[in-house]
Amino acid sequence: MIKTLLMNIDEPDQVEIGRVRERGGYAALEKALRMEPAALIEEVKASGLRGRGGAGFPTGMKWSFVPKNSDKPTYLLCNADESEPGTFKDRKLMECDPHLLIEGMAIACYALDCHLSYIYLRGEFEFIAHTLQKALDEAYEAGILGPSVCGRDYALDIYLHLGQGAYICGEETSLIESLEGNRGYPRIKPPFPATHGFLASPTVVNNVETLCALPWIIANGSAAYAAMGTEKSKGTKLFSVSGHVAKPGVYEVEMGYPLMDFINNESGGVPNGRKLKAVIPGGSSVPVLRAEECEGVLLDYESLLKAGSMLGSGGMIVFDETVRMPEALSVIADFYAHESCGQCTPCREGTGWAAKILRNLIAGKGKRPDIDLLLKIADMMEGKTICPLADADVMPIRSFITKFRSEFEELCSN
Amino acid sequence: MIQFNEEAMRQYQAILKRYPEKRPALIPVLILAQKEFGWISQEVAEYVGSLMGYPASDVLSVATFYTMLRKKPVGKYHMEICRNVSCWLMGTYPCVDEIKRRLGVEAEEITEDGKFSWNLTECLGSCGTAPAMQVGDRYYENLTPESVGEIIEKLAND
Numbered sequence: 001m002i003k004t005l006l007m008n009i010d011e012p013d014q015v016e017i018g019r020v021r022e023r024g025g026y027a028a029l030e031k032a033l034r035m036e037p038a039a040l041i042e043e044v045k046a047s048g049l050r051g052r053g054g055a056g057f058p059t060g061m062k063w064s065f066v067p068k069n070s071d072k073p074t075y076l077l078c079n080a081d082e083s084e085p086g087t088f089k090d091r092k093l094m095e096c097d098p099h100l101l102i103e104g105m106a107i108a109c110y111a112l113d114c115h116l117s118y119i120y121l122r123g124e125f126e127f128i129a130h131t132l133q134k135a136l137d138e139a140y141e142a143g144i145l146g147p148s149v150c151g152r153d154y155a156l157d158i159y160l161h162l163g164q165g166a167y168i169c170g171e172e173t174s175l176i177e178s179l180e181g182n183r184g185y186p187r188i189k190p191p192f193p194a195t196h197g198f199l200a201s202p203t204v205v206n207n208v209e210t211l212c213a214l215p216w217i218i219a220n221g222s223a224a225y226a227a228m229g230t231e232k233s234k235g236t237k238l239f240s241v242s243g244h245v246a247k248p249g250v251y252e253v254e255m256g257y258p259l260m261d262f263i264n265n266e267s268g269g270v271p272n273g274r275k276l277k278a279v280i281p282g283g284s285s286v287p288v289l290r291a292e293e294c295e296g297v298l299l300d301y302e303s304l305l306k307a308g309s310m311l312g313s314g315g316m317i318v319f320d321e322t323v324r325m326p327e328a329l330s331v332i333a334d335f336y337a338h339e340s341c342g343q344c345t346p347c348r349e350g351t352g353w354a355a356k357i358l359r360n361l362i363a364g365k366g367k368r369p370d371i372d373l374l375l376k377i378a379d380m381m382e383g384k385t386i387c388p389l390a391d392a393d394v395m396p397i398r399s400f401i402t403k404f405r406s407e408f409e410e411l412c413s414n
Numbered sequence: 415m416i417q418f419n420e421e422a423m424r425q426y427q428a429i430l431k432r433y434p435e436k437r438p439a440l441i442p443v444l445i446l447a448q449k450e451f452g453w454i455s456q457e458v459a460e461y462v463g464s465l466m467g468y469p470a471s472d473v474l475s476v477a478t479f480y481t482m483l484r485k486k487p488v489g490k491y492h493m494e495i496c497r498n499v500s501c502w503l504m505g506t507y508p509c510v511d512e513i514k515r516r517l518g519v520e521a522e523e524i525t526e527d528g529k530f531s532w533n534l535t536e537c538l539g540s541c542g543t544a545p546a547m548q549v550g551d552r553y554y555e556n557l558t559p560e561s562v563g564e565i566i567e568k569l570a571n572d
Contacts, residue, residue: 073434085498085537116434123445123482124538126551159432164441164480167536181440183479199435242500242541249542284499315541317499331502335536341479 002228004216004236005209006252009096015131017138020099026144028215032107033152040111044214047222048234053079053170053207054283054313056233056301063204065194066112072201074114077179078105079207080121081163081170084283085335087315089238090208092250094121094128097212098135102158104211106149107218109156112204116157120175123164132160167339171387172205174341185343186387209238229255233300237314239266244320246271255300262299263318274320278403282312284332285392287399288325308399325404326411329396330358336393347390350381354397361411368412375401416461422450426465436466440476444483453484481535489524489531491569494548495557497534500541505558509545510534512559516566529570 008014011023020026032040045060066074078101082090094101101119109117121129136158139145147155161179163169169178173187176198197203213235217225226234233255239262242248246268253262259281263269270276276291281299287309289297297307304311319328337355342348354377360366378397381390401408418426429442443462444454451458454477460470477483493513497506510532514520517530524531540546543555547562554565 082539083537086500086541088539088541091539122539123480124548127553130551161432161438161442162445163482164445165482165536166480178441179438181437181476183476199438240542242544243503248500248544280499317503317541319503323503328499328502331497331499335498338536 001254002236003252004225004228005093005100005212005238006097006250007216008100009092014097014099015135015138017099017135017142021142024219025099026103026150028219029103029106029110029144030150032110032218033150033154037111037113040107040218043222044111044217045222047217047225048229048232049210049213049217049225050233050301051207052209052213052237052314054084054285056311059206059210062194062206063108063112065192066202066204067195070202073116074112074202074204075198076105076109076112076114076117077172077175077198077203077205078117078119078211079170079172079175079205080119080125081175082125082208082313083122083167083170084285084313084315085332086242086280086283086317087240087313088242089240089250089314091125091128092238092240093208093212094125094132098132099139100212100215101132101208102135102139102144104214105158106144106156107214108204108206108211109158110149110154114204115155116159118159118161118179120161120163120169120179122169123162126162129160129162136160166341167335168341168387168389171389174387175205176203183341185341186389188386230298230300230302232302233311237299237311239299239314239316241267241316241318243318244270244274244276244323245318253299256303257299259294259297259299262316263294267316267318270318270320272320274322276318277321277323278319278325280309280315280317280319280396282310283315284317284335285388285395286310286312287395288403290403310395325400325407326358327362329400330355330362332396333358333393336389340389344385344387344390346381346384347393350377350390351393353377354393361408364411364413366412368409370412371401371405371408416451416457418446418450418465422446440466440468440473441480441483444473444477448483453487486522487524490529491531491549491572493530493532493566494535494538495532496536496538496540496544496546498537498541501538501545504544506534506545508559509547509557509562512562513566516563530566 049059050056168174169184174184178184193203240250251266301311333355337351340351378394382394459473463470463473521533545557546555
C-alpha cells in the first residue's frame, strides 16, 4: 500500500537534513515554489484532502476563505496541541520525520502568502520541541527557511510555541487566544479565523497530519492522492491504536480500510484470548461502537458516521470483555469536566455534574433515575455552547449508556 | 526582589523577537519564569508583569488557566502520571499505589527532602505506550509498579 505520511519512518537519521535531502526531502517544496500560489490551492482542493485534526473540513476550501489582497499579514498556525485521549499520531510524525512537517508548512505558507508561522506544540511534548527546534535550525542553515526560501524571492519564518496544559487549546479559536497570550477561551464564530484570527489577521489553523500530507500531494499530484480512498474520503490516514490490542501504535492505511482488519491485522488483535467488547474509533469524543457494530465498518468519514460514530482524530481505543463500561465512562467524563474552560454554563456545569454522578454510581451510591439524569444532562449540553467540548462529552455519555445500559443499572440500588 | 539573571534576560529578549507584538510572548515568558523560579507565585507574577507592562492580576489570570504553570511549589522531581482511558486500562493505579508507598505522600504533597511530588494528569499522548508519566521534560512509558520503583530509586540517587 502507498504511504503518503509514514514513508520515511523506518529511515535512520530523519532529523539530519543531509540525509533528508538525499532521499528527496524538500523536492516538493521546490516544485511548489515554481507554481503560482492560486494553482497550489486548486491542487490541494482537487486532492480532496480533509483536515486531520478531527473535524475533517476540506483543507483547500479552508485556505480559499483567506481574503486576497488583505492589508494585514496572513498567518499559518500548525495545530500540534494533540491532546484528544487515544491520539498520538502527530507525535509520531514530529518525532520521526520533523522535516516532513516543516516542508508541508512551507508549502502551505507559500500558497497562503504567509511569511510568519507558528507551531503550537502542547507543552507536555517539550521533548519533541528539542527535535523540532533542531530540524528548524537545520532548515534555516540550509536556506530552506529565512529571508529567501530555497533561493527564491520569498521569506518565511517558522517558530515553535509551547502550550501549557489545556486540552481546549486544540480548538482553533482557543489556540489563537492562547497564542495571543490569553486564557484559552474559544471565540464565537463568525468571524472565522480566515478573516479575523491571530492578532485580528487572516489565519489558517491546520493540523500536523494535514500539513504532512502536502509534500506527497504536491510531489505526486492531486489525482494520485484522490485516486486513493473512497468517494468523499480521499488519500490515507493515520490511526493511533491503544488499549487492549497486541500491537498498539500508529499505522497508516488507505481511507476505507476495514475496521476489523485494522484491529486484527495492523493492531495484532485482542490479546490473552479475550473477546473484543467495544471500540472508540476516533478519540474519546466520538461515540463508542459495540463489537458487533464494528463488523463491516470501513475507516472513512462517511462509513463511521453511518455506523453511528465518527472518524475524529483517528485515535482508536480498544476494549476487551473485561472492561466495565461505567468505569470507562467515568474516566472519560472526569477528563471533560477537568478540561472545560468554564466559559459556557451548560458545559461548565454539565461536564462537572455528569462526572460527579458517574463517580457516585461507581461507588455504588447511585439510583436508577441517575442514569436518565445523565442523558438529560447530555441533552442540555448538546449544541448549546461556543465550542464542541460539551458535545465531545455528550457523545460518550449517550453512547455508553444506551449501548451498555444494563451495566449501569447493575450499579444502582433501586 | 526576584529578577531574571543575565542568561534568562537574554532568553527573554529572544522570546520577544519571535512575535510581531508583545502580548503573545507572555506565556513563553511565564514558562521561562517558572524554569527560573520554580512556580508562578504572586511575586513572580508581579515581576513578569512589571517587566512586560501588565498588572500582576492579568498575568495570574492567564497563568491560572494553564495546568502546567504551577500555582504552588513542587518537588525537584514532579511525577505526573496519566489517568486517562488507555493508561487506566493498562494499569495506572497499581503504579500510583507504588508511588504512594515509596514516597509516603499524597498527590501534590512534597517529600520531606524536597525531592519528589506527584499528581495524576490528563492524557499525555502516550496511549500506545501506556501507562505513562512525565517527569520534567522526560516521558517514562510502559510503566509497571516495578519500573516505577526503579525510576524513583534512580532519581533519588541523582
